[in-house]
Amino acid sequence: MLPISEIFVSLQGEGPFSGRRALFIRFFGCNLRCSWCDTKYSYYGKPKVLEDLDVVDEFIILTGGEPTLYQDILRNFLTKAKSKGSEILVETNGTVLLKDHFVDYVDYFSISPKLSNAGVKYRVDVVKKNVEKLKIKEKFYYIKFPVMWEDDLNEVKKMVEYFGVEKSKVWLQPINNERIDYWWDIAVREGYNLSIQLHKFVSKP
Numbered sequence: 001m002l003p004i005s006e007i008f009v010s011l012q013g014e015g016p017f018s019g020r021r022a023l024f025i026r027f028f029g030c031n032l033r034c035s036w037c038d039t040k041y042s043y044y045g046k047p048k049v050l051e052d053l054d055v056v057d058e059f060i061i062l063t064g065g066e067p068t069l070y071q072d073i074l075r076n077f078l079t080k081a082k083s084k085g086s087e088i089l090v091e092t093n094g095t096v097l098l099k100d101h102f103v104d105y106v107d108y109f110s111i112s113p114k115l116s117n118a119g120v121k122y123r124v125d126v127v128k129k130n131v132e133k134l135k136i137k138e139k140f141y142y143i144k145f146p147v148m149w150e151d152d153l154n155e156v157k158k159m160v161e162y163f164g165v166e167k168s169k170v171w172l173q174p175i176n177n178e179r180i181d182y183w184w185d186i187a188v189r190e191g192y193n194l195s196i197q198l199h200k201f202v203s204k205p
């Protein structure tokens with residue numbers, strides 16, 4: 001049984017695959033409650049509960065909410081999707097321990113650890129463990145930080161060092177697309193990438 005918030009086709013609005021057409025599956029439920037969360041509807045209200053997922057696409061994005069809460073139940077779907085040649089991207093907050101079988105069936109991981117601007121507590125050592133697993137398995141992954149205030153940069157730097165990831169894998173994502181000019185310059189100066197949420201310019205899902 002899979003609790004689903006919504007399924008839609010759109011263009012990836014965030015990160016290195018920005019602009020690429022994809023089928024989005026938004027899972028219901030999240031273990032965090034970020035103050036600025038832009039998908040609160042994915043954990044308040046009622047989910048659609050599906051027996052199984054019967055969708056195919058060249059590029060499938062599992063998002064939420066927090067899709068990694070459903071790693072075991074997704075086994076069937078991922079096996080099917082891979083046998084049909086789909087590329088799979090998972091967008092996760094990184095705080096749920098990733099299982100081997102799940103990592104093996106996913107092509108790309110977007111890990112989005114929260115800074116203090118989100119006002120949530122979580123185990124940052126779990127995120128580090130997950131990043132280490134992705135490194136060992138030589139998975140394609142990137143780290144996406146939702147940023148707001150100037151001080152956020154120091155937190156980003158500390159986490160990047162703690163995780164031991166290259167700057168080229170780091171994407172700064174201005175929350176609500178605010179102060180893009182400011183974060184653009186920071187990204188260029190510090191050697192990071194910038195993710196502007198494209199779908200918010202066109203009011204699309």
Ligand SMILES: Nc1nc2[nH]cc(C(=O)O)c2c(=O)[nH]1
Pocket residue numbers: 010011012013014039063064091199204205
């Ligand atoms: N177009 C579009 N791209 C997205 N990339 C990540 C999304 C998300 O909410 O997880 C998202 C979303 O909601 N819409």
Ligand code: SF4
Pocket residue numbers: 030031032033034036037038039040042064065066093
């Ligand atoms: S981790 Fe993502 S979905 Fe969950 S509360 Fe935070 S922003 Fe919202």
Ligand SMILES: [Mg+2]
Pocket residue numbers: 038039
């Ligand atoms: Mg989102």
